[in-house]
Amino acid sequence: MSLVGNTIENAGPEMLDTVKIAETPEGVALKLTCVSFYARSIAWMIDALIQGAVIILLLFVLPGLGDFGMGLLFIVMFFLHWLYPVFFEVYFQGQTPGKKLMKIQVLLIDGTMVNWGASLLRNLLRTVDFLPFFYALGVVTMLMSRDFRRLGDLAANTIVVYKRELKEKIISQQDAVEAAVYAPKVALTGKEQQTIISYAERRNDFSPERAEELALLAIPLMDNLPVPNQQRANNQPAELASQGSERLLGIAAYLMGRR
Amino acid sequence: MNQAQFIHAHEQQWLILEVLLNPQLKQELTQELTQESKKHWFKAWHKKRSGRKKKITPTSPNEEKIMALSPALIIKADFPDLYRDVCQHLSLAQSRRYSPYLIERLSFLIDRAHQVFYRPGHIHGQSAAGSLLTFFTRIFPQTVRNESHWLWLSSAVFYLPLLLMIVLIQLWPEFVYSVMSPDTVAGMEAMYDPQAEHIGRERGSDSDSKMFGFYIFNNTGIGFRTFATGLLFGIGSLFTLMFNGLHIGAAAGHLTQIGYGGTFWPFVSGHSAMELTAIALSGAAGLKLGFSLLIPGRKSRYQAMLDAAKISVKIMAGAALMFFIAAFIEAFWSSSQSIAANIKYIVGIAMWLIVFSYFAFAGQQQENSLNVKKSEQENSLNGKKMDES
Numbered sequence: 001m002s003l004v005g006n007t008i009e010n011a012g013p014e015m016l017d018t019v020k021i022a023e024t025p026e027g028v029a030l031k032l033t034c035v036s037f038y039a040r041s042i043a044w045m046i047d048a049l050i051q052g053a054v055i056i057l058l059l060f061v062l063p064g065l066g067d068f069g070m071g072l073l074f075i076v077m078f079f080l081h082w083l084y085p086v087f088f089e090v091y092f093q094g095q096t097p098g099k100k101l102m103k104i105q106v107l108l109i110d111g112t113m114v115n116w117g118a119s120l121l122r123n124l125l126r127t128v129d130f131l132p133f134f135y136a137l138g139v140v141t142m143l144m145s146r147d148f149r150r151l152g153d154l155a156a157n158t159i160v161v162y163k164r165e166l167k168e169k170i171i172s173q174q175d176a177v178e179a180a181v182y183a184p185k186v187a188l189t190g191k192e193q194q195t196i197i198s199y200a201e202r203r204n205d206f207s208p209e210r211a212e213e214l215a216l217l218a219i220p221l222m223d224n225l226p227v228p229n230q231q232r233a234n235n236q237p238a239e240l241a242s243q244g245s246e247r248l249l250g251i252a253a254y255l256m257g258r259r
Numbered sequence: 260m261n262q263a264q265f266i267h268a269h270e271q272q273w274l275i276l277e278v279l280l281n282p283q284l285k286q287e288l289t290q291e292l293t294q295e296s297k298k299h300w301f302k303a304w305h306k307k308r309s310g311r312k313k314k315i316t317p318t319s320p321n322e323e324k325i326m327a328l329s330p331a332l333i334i335k336a337d338f339p340d341l342y343r344d345v346c347q348h349l350s351l352a353q354s355r356r357y358s359p360y361l362i363e364r365l366s367f368l369i370d371r372a373h374q375v376f377y378r379p380g381h382i383h384g385q386s387a388a389g390s391l392l393t394f395f396t397r398i399f400p401q402t403v404r405n406e407s408h409w410l411w412l413s414s415a416v417f418y419l420p421l422l423l424m425i426v427l428i429q430l431w432p433e434f435v436y437s438v439m440s441p442d443t444v445a446g447m448e449a450m451y452d453p454q455a456e457h458i459g460r461e462r463g464s465d466s467d468s469k470m471f472g473f474y475i476f477n478n479t480g481i482g483f484r485t486f487a488t489g490l491l492f493g494i495g496s497l498f499t500l501m502f503n504g505l506h507i508g509a510a511a512g513h514l515t516q517i518g519y520g521g522t523f524w525p526f527v528s529g530h531s532a533m534e535l536t537a538i539a540l541s542g543a544a545g546l547k548l549g550f551s552l553l554i555p556g557r558k559s560r561y562q563a564m565l566d567a568a569k570i571s572v573k574i575m576a577g578a579a580l581m582f583f584i585a586a587f588i589e590a591f592w593s594s595s596q597s598i599a600a601n602i603k604y605i606v607g608i609a610m611w612l613i614v615f616s617y618f619a620f621a622g623q624q625q626e627n628s629l630n631v632k633k634s635e636q637e638n639s640l641n642g643k644k645m646d647e648s
Binding site for chain 1: 261262263342343346349350356357358359360363364366367369370373374377378466467468469470471472473475476479480483484486487488490491495548561564565568569572573575576
């Protein structure tokens with residue numbers, strides 16, 4: 001789950017994407033990345049294995065306690081079957097162990113945490129999704145609905161999304177653009193500015209050659225740069241090789257407010 | 260304001276918000292200022308425990324900056340204010356086209372804060388046990404009362420076949436075989452044979468706890484399925500209600516007809532109120548869900564279903580507890596042979612009265628006061644309108 005950079009700019013024609021946007025009361029647009037049928041079924045399988053393992057373990061232990069153990073076994077089976085997902089979804093940020101491994105979580109459609117009622121509902125309605133055999137109805141509904149929601153999700157108004165994670169480098173690279181500040185020759189639109197800033201922040205992910213190659217796409221922005229006329233990077237003298245990317249980083253620094 | 264100035268001006272707020280989102284970290288950082296709370300034995304014990312653990316480290320790369328925050332600031336911090344401020348920072352950062360990484364950092368923070376801020380919770384200041392109590396003393400009976408037409412409908416679908424079956428079998432005994440196989444009938448006869456050592460599902464009283472578990476697993480499961488299959492336009496609920504009605508009716512009718520009523524009726528009387536009502540409630544919840552799709556009224560079909568689902572799941576949660584109580588009674592009271600039949604009948608009737616009066620009266624006072632408040636508000640609103648005109 002993440003936020004939309006700028007809703008107005010991105011409000012082009014609706015893209016064929018697995019992203020759903022929920023707006024908070026503060027006017028912030030939350031971007032929910034829906035989880036497809038495949039990842040969800042893997043998560044379900046992991047949960048089923050855990051449930052099965054617990055029951056098999058108890059099958060060895062509890063009958064030793066006689067009828068009391070058998071009674072306990074039935075009760076455990078009941079709770080594992082019906083309330084195991086509810087318990088984890090309510091108390092562990094919408095994540096059963098299987099969902100946690102798949103890094104996905106259940107949320108209400110408005111991006112808030114799932115509550116008791118919704119979680120109970122979507123898990124009780126599993127019965128219908130299971131019909132007529134092995135989640136056939138659930139899978140069909142999931143593939144037909146825009147956000148991969150099964151019947152239980154539709155009724156409980158929940159959605160299964162990828163849990164958002166912050167990558168560490170995001171902070172560390174934040175203000176690390178160190179190049180001679182350089183004002184662009186022409187006025188740039190917002191989207192172009194963002195593209196250049198993104199380039200600056202991701203430059204360490206590219207090889208130097210690739211970084212230079214990308215930077216040279218923006219040659220109209222840079223005057224006084226000797227245009228490498230049909231020259232290939234490996235033919236150039238070393239000090240010229242990174243000139244384009246240096247210049248573009250300079251523009252990025254300018255756009256980010258350094259003067 | 261350029262990006263560096265912006266970060267410099269507001270970063271402290273972001274860091275504080277980050278701390279507030281992590282209660283353990285907050286506790287760690289504010290430990291020195293809250294020494295007095297040590298006096299409370301529970302907190303002292305808790306602290307002892309958490310003290311043994313390793314120092315909790317913040318999960319973000321801003322570790323050093325967070326550790327450098329002054330505890331006083333964290334204690335003073337107001338979460339809602341902070342949350343709204345950072346929302347504004349995010350909007351500013353977006354409209355000023357600050358770096359995507361900064362926007363990502365802020366949006367990630369808002370993301371988590373939003374989930375905490377709008378966390379579905381108990382009524383303010385109420386514990387989990389308290390809200391559970393509120394649910395069973397007020398919300399559940401009130402909901403059932405509001406939706407009583409569905410309960411009447413599902414009761415009709417359930418009890419009419421049941422009674423019909425009892426009557427029909429008294430007239431034509433062989434009618435039982437139309438719904439049950441001869442094997443099932445024979446098994447049932449063996450269970451309730453007055454000459455047998457144990458009545459009710461062939462067992463001794465030492466297996467009560469086993470049967471308790473089994474009843475919870477089986478009966479509550481049936482209830483849940485009755486509810487869930489109601490989503491298929493009510494068909495599943497109708498079918499399960501009718502099927503169970505016919506079966507229970509056939510069993511009761513047949514056993515009475517062959518003269519085993521003396522063992523059968525005392526056995527079932529104790530838990531009948533809870534169990535039969537719970538089945539009827541499961542059916543009612545399912546019917547409400549299914550019929551919302553068929554007869555959505557003035558809403559869209561999907562919206563009608565959403566609204567119905569919210570209410571029906573409450574009924575189902577209450578019905579689940581009734582199934583548990585029924586399982587307890589059936590396993591530990593109904594099966595007891597040392598209790599005279601008359602006492603069992605009296606208890607059975609008492610249970611029906613309790614169930615009936617629970618749904619008729621529980622939570623009515625609060626409901627009435629709520630209604631009075633509402634009508635007062637409406638009156639005052641109307642009064643204002645009158646004045647204006």
